[in-house]
Amino acid sequence: MTEAPTPGEAAITLSLIVPVKDEEEAIRPFFTRVLPILEGLRTQHGPGFGWEILFIDDGSSDATLAEIIAAHNRDPRIRGLSFSRNFGKEAALTAGLDHVRGQAVVPMDVDLQDPPEVLGAMIDKWREGYDVVYGVRANRMSDSLPKRLTADLYYRAHNWLSDDKIPEHAGDFRLLDRKVVDVIKQLPERNRFMKGLFAWGGFRQTAVEYDRTERKVGTTKFNYVRLWKLAVDGITSASTVPLRVWSYVGAMIAIVAIFYALYLVGRTILFGIDVAGYASMMVAVLFLGGVQLLSLGVLGEYVGRILVEAKHRPIYVVRQRIGDPAGDA
Template structure:
């Protein structure tokens, strides 16, 4: 499949020290292409001078543009904002910290030319990735693929190529709490995968704290599956039946005259039942919160600034 124009979308948050180096590497790649191209930077409410660095590049190169969101709306929303402004018949999304190496872009395009509508990537971690991050990432994908009917590429990333047809299909989904990797899998089409070795960050610290990773994991699971609600039902039934059996056991001992010293067992039972109830209420609360967010009908993001060449 031929390409007329390529769009590259880069969400950024506090990447002031990375933008210039990233663009340098991107420029070395895109200037070798025979088709036209554009690079769209999305500043997701950075606290540093990320947007100023974007403006410097956009003022020098006419194929570069950028927008600054009014606050930090999150990586998934920044990604969406960039996709909505892309005009290419093929779009590549990647992070702004150089962990997604630009030299892999020709590999994505080659895979697309083989006939794939979406080309996902599979991350191969470098030696600097912690044991904890590797294991938690593996556990997350195992859980979400077990619970969801839609399979998500293990060790995937938001570094992918999408045809215009699949971008339009993706943009037609109007969910507020978005899990991009799951939604891309859900829309279907012919999807392939390219493996790449993740680079360490060029500079700075990752903004993806443990808290944000947990939030993404919860959002991913609740976005792609309702099975946790069914699990809550099964847990409730199991403990209800257990409670009935235990009550019969206590009554039986009472009527045959046995003294049951059950303070310890009662306390343990109360703690277990209380914990299960709180867990079930928390799971239900997550789904209610998603319903609440969807009914508010607020815009997914607001734009504060944009470079002159963005409409």
């Protein structure tokens, strides 16, 4: 652990937001790799370059919180918030943005799959005048083939449906200027999809490529069910196209039905009444019933989100503060 500076020695230039849940094994390796990099940046940019690390404990049930407290006792630049329960990564990122003090803010995972060595390149781009510097994975070979295929499909679908374009293969690992953070803090929605909010904010952006490695310590807390939920949240929070598309589908079916009805009338006039047709009738009924149920499901997704927003519940609840991070809980 590095030696902490005296109070007031340096303003906070760089803040790291690190959401964690049941990551007691990963925290010390994180410090071992990240702290020398932060101190190297401080040496490079001068004593006016201050840094902090803000951990967001998202309802851990192991010794994660104890590790954060122990780290804070060794270095007060390491702070933390502990949630009353698990609120999810998007809520954890929101809490981090609410409470960090740096002029440049970088959300990153504790698993070190996004290499902290890229921080230097991000800061260089930031000092060139870019407000958002997002990390782009040069490859996704550390992910399984199904995950790579579904990720490609999702990014393309999201960018086709939404006006807020997300850079492909860019995660939450990015540098945000303070003015970008202040804009995102003003957004009131409870259904949070942070990549979409980062994209909505705009500002001058650029990319830094890096190679993502496999996780060495601990296990991922994301499974395909959570990833699917996150994907649905991303689409529904950024676009109303899934609602509008059913208007078009309904119009096309109505047009086809009108022409089919005219055909039936004409055939009846010319050839008389035909009793046969049970199979075609059942196909039509089942097809239209399926379309109606699917459209109701899409509508229900949006209505459910309206219900969540109407309740105006807080996005997260803080149970304990480590280092007394400033901000609104």
